[in-house]
Amino acid sequence: MIAEIGQYVLIAALVLAGVQAIVPLWGAARGEAGLMAVGDRTAIAQAVALLIAFAALTHGFVTSDFSLSVVFQNSHSLKPMLYKVSGVWGNHEGSMLLWVLVLALFSAAVALYGRNLPPTLKARVLSIQAMIGFAFLAFIIFTSNPFARLTPAPLDGAGLNPLLQDPGLAFHPPLLYLGYVGFSMAFSFAIAALIEGRVDAAWGRWVRPWTLAAWTFLTGGIALGSWWAYYELGWGGWWFWDPVENASFMPWLFGTALLHSSIVVEKRDALKSWTILLAILTFSMSLLGTFLVRSGVLTSVHAFATDPERGVFILAILAITIGGALTLFAVRAPGMKGGGLFAPVSREGALIANNMLLTLAAATVLLGTLYPLILEALSGGESRVSVGPPFFNATFGPIMVPLVLLVAVGPLMAWKRGNLRTASRKLIPAAVAAILAIAATFLAVPDGPGLAPFAMGLAAWLGAGTIAEWGGRIKLFSSAPTVSLRRLSGQPRSASGMTLAHLGLAVMIVGITGSSAWRTELVTTLSPGQTVEGAGYAVTLESVTEGRGPNYSFERATLLIREDGKLVTTMLTERRFFPVANQTTTEAGIRTTLLSDLYGVIGERGRTPETANAWTVRFFVNPLVPWIWFGALLMSLGGFLSLSDRRHRVGAPRRAANAPPANPPSQPIPAPAE
Amino acid sequence: MKQIPAILALTILVVMAGGPPALAVEPDEVLANPVLEGRARAISTELRCVVCQNQSIDDSDADIARDLRLLVRERLVAGDNDEEVVDYIVARYGDFVLLRPPFQPNTLALWLGPPLMAVIIATLSVLFYQTYQRRRRAGTGPEPLSPSDRAELDALVERIASTNPPSPSSVPRSRFRAEIEEGLKPPPDPDDELPGADESSDNDTHAGNADTQRQT
Numbered sequence: 001m002i003a004e005i006g007q008y009v010l011i012a013a014l015v016l017a018g019v020q021a022i023v024p025l026w027g028a029a030r031g032e033a034g035l036m037a038v039g040d041r042t043a044i045a046q047a048v049a050l051l052i053a054f055a056a057l058t059h060g061f062v063t064s065d066f067s068l069s070v071v072f073q074n075s076h077s078l079k080p081m082l083y084k085v086s087g088v089w090g091n092h093e094g095s096m097l098l099w100v101l102v103l104a105l106f107s108a109a110v111a112l113y114g115r116n117l118p119p120t121l122k123a124r125v126l127s128i129q130a131m132i133g134f135a136f137l138a139f140i141i142f143t144s145n146p147f148a149r150l151t152p153a154p155l156d157g158a159g160l161n162p163l164l165q166d167p168g169l170a171f172h173p174p175l176l177y178l179g180y181v182g183f184s185m186a187f188s189f190a191i192a193a194l195i196e197g198r199v200d201a202a203w204g205r206w207v208r209p210w211t212l213a214a215w216t217f218l219t220g221g222i223a224l225g226s227w228w229a230y231y232e233l234g235w236g237g238w239w240f241w242d243p244v245e246n247a248s249f250m251p252w253l254f255g256t257a258l259l260h261s262s263i264v265v266e267k268r269d270a271l272k273s274w275t276i277l278l279a280i281l282t283f284s285m286s287l288l289g290t291f292l293v294r295s296g297v298l299t300s301v302h303a304f305a306t307d308p309e310r311g312v313f314i315l316a317i318l319a320i321t322i323g324g325a326l327t328l329f330a331v332r333a334p335g336m337k338g339g340g341l342f343a344p345v346s347r348e349g350a351l352i353a354n355n356m357l358l359t360l361a362a363a364t365v366l367l368g369t370l371y372p373l374i375l376e377a378l379s380g381g382e383s384r385v386s387v388g389p390p391f392f393n394a395t396f397g398p399i400m401v402p403l404v405l406l407v408a409v410g411p412l413m414a415w416k417r418g419n420l421r422t423a424s425r426k427l428i429p430a431a432v433a434a435i436l437a438i439a440a441t442f443l444a445v446p447d448g449p450g451l452a453p454f455a456m457g458l459a460a461w462l463g464a465g466t467i468a469e470w471g472g473r474i475k476l477f478s479s480a481p482t483v484s485l486r487r488l489s490g491q492p493r494s495a496s497g498m499t500l501a502h503l504g505l506a507v508m509i510v511g512i513t514g515s516s517a518w519r520t521e522l523v524t525t526l527s528p529g530q531t532v533e534g535a536g537y538a539v540t541l542e543s544v545t546e547g548r549g550p551n552y553s554f555e556r557a558t559l560l561i562r563e564d565g566k567l568v569t570t571m572l573t574e575r576r577f578f579p580v581a582n583q584t585t586t587e588a589g590i591r592t593t594l595l596s597d598l599y600g601v602i603g604e605r606g607r608t609p610e611t612a613n614a615w616t617v618r619f620f621v622n623p624l625v626p627w628i629w630f631g632a633l634l635m636s637l638g639g640f641l642s643l644s645d646r647r648h649r650v651g652a653p654r655r656a657a658n659a660p661p662a663n664p665p666s667q668p669i670p671a672p673a674e
Numbered sequence: 675m676k677q678i679p680a681i682l683a684l685t686i687l688v689v690m691a692g693g694p695p696a697l698a699v700e701p702d703e704v705l706a707n708p709v710l711e712g713r714a715r716a717i718s719t720e721l722r723c724v725v726c727q728n729q730s731i732d733d734s735d736a737d738i739a740r741d742l743r744l745l746v747r748e749r750l751v752a753g754d755n756d757e758e759v760v761d762y763i764v765a766r767y768g769d770f771v772l773l774r775p776p777f778q779p780n781t782l783a784l785w786l787g788p789p790l791m792a793v794i795i796a797t798l799s800v801l802f803y804q805t806y807q808r809r810r811r812a813g814t815g816p817e818p819l820s821p822s823d824r825a826e827l828d829a830l831v832e833r834i835a836s837t838n839p840p841s842p843s844s845v846p847r848s849r850f851r852a853e854i855e856e857g858l859k860p861p862p863d864p865d866d867e868l869p870g871a872d873e874s875s876d877n878d879t880h881a882g883n884a885d886t887q888r889q890t
Contacts, residue, residue, distance in 0.1 A: 242728045344803065352803075356795050364788045371784045383780050386722045388730065388773025395788045525701045603700075616701060 003068055006056025007147040010097075013049040013104070014137040016042045020107075020130035024123035028195075036119050039126035040111040046133065047108035050101045054088070057097060057146050061088050067153035070094060070146050076159040076580050078551040086170035087160045092294060092310075093146035095173060099290070100136045102174075102181040103129065106210075110185070117206060124192035125185075132184055135317045143310045159580035162552070168228035172221055176248055179218020180286045183255055185210035186262075187283035190276045191325060194332040199272040204265030207279070209643060211262060215255045216639030222248050223632030230625070231588050238515070238628065241392040246369040247289030253362035254282040257355045264351050268415060270342065271352070273333040278355070280325045285362070287318050297373060343417040350410035350418070357403040364395050404458050404509065407502055408465025412472075426468055433464030445518055452517035455509060463506035470499045497642025501635045508631025514596075514624025522619040525611065535621045538562040539600070542570075544615060552576040557602040557615060559589060573602045597622040699732065703743055710750050717746050717759055722773050730773055742771075 020042035027035025057070070061084045066072045074091040075084055083090075089098045107129040114122050140146070163169070189207045193199045225245070230238040239245065258278040264271040291297070295311030342348040368387045375383050408430050412423040437460035441453035471477065473495065474487040522534035526541035533539075540560040547554055559571040571589030578585070589600040603616030699718075705711040718732035723739040731739040731746075742763065749759040763771055775781045 237733065240728065240733075341807070352799060356799055360788070360792055360795055363791050367784060367787045367791075371781075375780060379780075384768070384770045385775040385781060385784075386728075386770055386773050387775055387784065388720075388722060388728060390720050390774030391784070394774070399788070399792075523699055523701050523704060 002056050002059050003065065003147045003149070006053045006060075007145070009049040009052045009056070010137070010141060010147070013046050013053065013100070014134065014141060016046040016049065017130045017134040017137055020046065021127050021134050023127075025127035028120040028123040028127075031120075033119060036123035039123050039130075042130070043104070043107040043111040043126050046130070047101075047104040050097070050104045054097055054101050057094060058085060058088050060147075061085065061094075064157065065153075066155070066157050067149050067151070068146075069148045069150050072150055072154050072157045074157070074160050076157040076551060078580075079160060079165070080550045082167065082170055083160055083165045086164070089173045090160050090164045090169075093140070093144045095177075096136065096140050096144055096294065097146050098174065098177055099181055100133055100140065102177045103133050103136070103184055106182060106185050107133070114206075121189075121192050121196060121203075121206075124195050125188045128188035128191045129184060132188075132321065135321075139310070139313050139317065143313050159551070159578065162576065162578040162581050162583045162585045163232065165551075165578075165585075166228060166232055168224055168232070172224045172228060174221075175217050175224060176221030179214050179216075179221050179255075180248065180251060180289065182210065182214025182217060183251055183258075183279075183283045183286050185214065186255075186258060186279040187325070190279035191328065194276060194328050197332060197335065199265070199276065199336055201266050201269045204262050204267075204269075204275070207275075208259070208262045208266060211255065211259050211279075212639055212643050215252070215259050216636050216643065218248065218252050218255060219632060219639060220636045222252060223629055223636070227629050231590055232585070238625070241368075241389045243369050244293055246365050247292045250362050250365050250369070251282055251285040251289060253358050253365065254278060254285050257358035257362070258282050260351050260354050260358075264348055268342070268348060270348060273329075273336050274355070276333065276336075277329060278359075280322070280329060284318075284322045284325070285366075287314075287321060288366075291315060291318050292369070342415070345413065345420055346418045347410065347413040347415045350406060350413050353406055354403065354410060357399055357406070361396060361399045361403070364399065365392065368392055368395070401458065404462050404505070407505065408462050408469070411466070411469045411498065411502070426472060427465055429468045430461045430465030434458070434461035436460065449517045452513055455513040455517070459506045459509035459513065462509065463503060466499055466502040466506065470496075493645035494642040497638040497640075497645070499638070500641060501638030504631045504634025504636075504638060506631070507627050507634060511624050511627030511629075511631055515622050515628065518623045520621045522617075524617055524619075525606070525614045526617045527614040532617075535619060536563065537568070537598070537619070537621070538565075539617065539619050541615065541617055544602070549576065551580065552578045555602065555605070555615075557589075557600075557617070559600045559602075559617070559619070561591070561598055561600070561619075569598065571598070571600045573600050575602050575604075592626050594626065595624065597625045699743065700740070703740070703747065705747050705751065710747070713756060714743070714747050714750055717750075717756055718743055720760070720773050721746070721763060722771050724767055724771055742767075 020039050023042075024036050024039030027033070027038065057068075059065075060068045060071045061075055062081070064071065064075060064077045064084070066075075070091055070093045071087075074094075075087045079087070088094045107126055110117070110122065110125055110129070114125075117125070186207055189203065189210070193203055222245075225248070226238045229240070258275065261271050261275045261278055265275050291311070291314045295314055297311060368391050371387050372385055375385060408427065409423060412418070412426050434457040438453045438457035441448075441456045445452070474484045474491065476484050520535040522532070522537075522539065524532050524534070524539075526532060526539075528541055528543050531538055531540040538561070540562070542558040542560050544555055544557045547556060554574045554576045556572060556574045559573065561568045561571060569591040571591060573589035574587040576585050576587065577583075586601050586603075591598045597620075599620040599622055601618045603618060606612050606614045699715070705714060715732060719730045721731045721742060723729045723731045723734035723736050723742070725736055725738055726734045729736075729739075731742045745763065746759055749762055754762065760772070769776060769778075775784060777785050
């Protein structure tokens with residue numbers, strides 16, 4: 001019964017989206033306020049309908065209603081509650097429902113908080129959002145209905161992929177979708193602006209918070225996914241250039257470029273058509289990612305669907321959306337007026353360089369991801385190549401080096417015309433830090449890979465440069481501490497957010513370098529009580545016990561890790577067997593310090609009689625690896641901090657038109673600036 | 675986001691022991707000679723487990739990955755150099771096994787793509803910048819203020835001025851207004867000294883344009 005309600009509201013949402021796609025747009029064209037206002041109501045109603053549908057599906061999973069096909073295929077009565085709930089989006093149908101739900105929530109947020117938007121712009125934005133929503137709702141209802149019933153209902157479900165039964169992965173998809181789908185806002189604003197034919201600084205201000213929010217969520221989502229890979233897949237890797245990872249990374253790269261170019265639109269009224277194009281490209285990458293993952297074109301851990309019908313449907317959505325948007329862009333963009341003039345050496349110039357490098361990086365990832373598919377399709381399956389991590393490391397790395405060098409320089413540039421001499425004087429601390437870091441790394445790890453010290457130098461350059469820029473802004477050391485403190489509290493949050501995010505990048509580079517360059521590893525076979533030395537530690541397999549979890553059985557090993565005879569840590573690592581899926585997973589034992597991770601994993605038990613009481617034990621020392629996620633966390637925090645800047649608050653920006661001129665002077669008016 | 679491509683060489687400390695046959699790099703596969711083992715690991719990260727999704731044979735626990743790992747080590751022990759080992763594997767499994775696709779006719783676009791795109795993007799942005807400058811010098815700047823915009827501006831200036839009572843540090847209304855208008859005007863020729871380039875703006879580079887700086 002509840003599933004039928006879900007089915008009903010899903011169809012209602014489709015109808016609402018259809019209305020919302022047409023009526024406000026028509027109203028905006030005719031200038032009828034009544035028609036335009038329809039969009040607000042339908043957007044909110046659509047969000048409510050999809051919340052109900054989502055709740056209905058969640059109810060099906062929580063109560064293990066195996067008469068629902070999706071629940072049967074992806075759940076099991078013995079599964080812990082957390083994974084029953086996360087199972088809702090741990091499958092094709094449910095994850096698409098989450099996709100449209102997030103889309104509808106963003107639309108509703110515009111309807112509710114976008115009071116300061118000019119009515120025509122708001123109406124058009126809501127219509128574009130609804131067009132996307134309509135397409136995907138139709139996709140769900142016609143090809144991937146989550147509420148399809150099975151008769152007779154099976155007694156129990158087939159279970160969720162055990163790899164996905166993990167807290168990290170339970171929250172990874174919602175975060176990722178908030179980012180992915182959040183870029184639809186930038187897209188809709190871009191299309192609406194193209195229709196209106198007006199892009200100005202105010203437009204930049206409206207778009208920035210949405211882009212920033214989406215970017216922040218996406219950063220968090222990607223980081224969570226890579227963290228999961230690190231502790232769950234059992235060999236300490238955290239990024240594999242897997243097509244599915246790339247599918248989320250490409251919108252991130254374009255989104256990062258968009259974030260920076262929209263600053264130029266807002267502050268300087270320049271780069272407008274480029275920013276519009278970036279907004280289109282960013283969301284196109286989100287759609288492409290949805291296509292790659294959902295169509296089954298690539299099959300990997302994440303890609304659960306392998307139905308070509310679905311692929312063709314999404315491909316059609318993709319083609320219409322991107323093709324339509326780019327056509328509109330080609331028609332309208334040439335008419336757009338450029339804004340403020342600037343010299344090549346300037347903040348604008350630096351941000352353009354940032355955009356060029358990020359676009360190049362994203363295009364390279366796109367090429368590498370699609371190349372094998374295109375080649376195979378063009379040659380009719382004759383010609384097959386693999387494009388793996390060596391390709392991406394060889395191409396992506398060199399693009400990142402100038403970008404990172406530039407990140408420290410850009411914020412030191414003034415708008416319009418920067419002064420290289422002033423900037424380079426301010427970069428002295430960064431250069432000193434870089435040289436020190438290179439030298440220190442050479443001395444500390446003389447026999448490591450030759451490029452590693454330079455990577456550390458790059459990180460130090462960025463870190464020190466960012467801190468020096470921040471210190472300059474608050475006049476640290478160059479004036480009295482009280483002055484610095486006052487300036488510190490007077491810093492716009494968006495500026496502090498930038499500092500934090502750039503610092504996060506520096507920290508992340510340290511982590512990436514450490515984990516790729518100086519990882520040490522010990523692979524051995526141990527019986528309980530045996531000790532082996534290696535990687536600078538003595539590893540003892542103390543005991544192996546067997547037991548049962550909620551829906552699995554496990555072998556749990558206790559590892560004692562000693563350094564110079566002193567016990568460093570006692571580590572538990574498990575090998576879990578899920579009978580429903582007939583699959584084994586590992587839980588690594590990780591002891592983390594600021595400087596490194598000790599990472600232990602128990603492998604298979606011996607099969608021959610003489611090794612029946614011995615287990616494979618893998619032990620890794622992953623130097624600096626926690627810095628990767630600490631850096632990602634800083635980047636996300638920077639995003640949130642910047643988002644909390646009152647100039648970014650949703651609805652805060654206004655085209656001066658809305659300011660009531662007859663404001664009584666007694667009423668305090670928010671200051672126009674931070 | 676791996677920054678450092680070439681440094682996948684792992685330092686490997688391996689203790690030999692008889693072990694069970696099975697998954698990923700197993701103790702029984704490991705070669706006694708650490709130099710050879712190191713080379714084997716480096717080669718393994720570049721070879722695809724052909725039945726897996728985007729996994730190298732070094733990471734995979736599929737049977738075929740184990741077979742390939744053993745094959746790589748067998749060839750190394752037999753005295754092959756790294757290139758010969760890879761060629762040996764490619765001869766049996768095809769180019770598909772290479773995670774780093776070889777530079778050949780069907781991968782030309784792949785390998786030349788990134789540098790080509792770099793050149794194109796750089797050229798386009800220079801061209802764009804030049805056209806942009808020329809057009810601006812020709813005087814097609816932002817439109818002048820419309821009467822309604824001007825009225826809005828007046829109201830805004832009035833409003834801000836009325837809420838911030840004049841203090842010694844505050845800017846005279848006329849100057850404030852002049853600055854806003856200045857910001858809206860097409861800037862002078864870029865070869866002239868542009869405003870905003872002086873050192874005093876460095877502290878506030880973030881606050882950027884005039885309307886956000888006035889507060890201090």
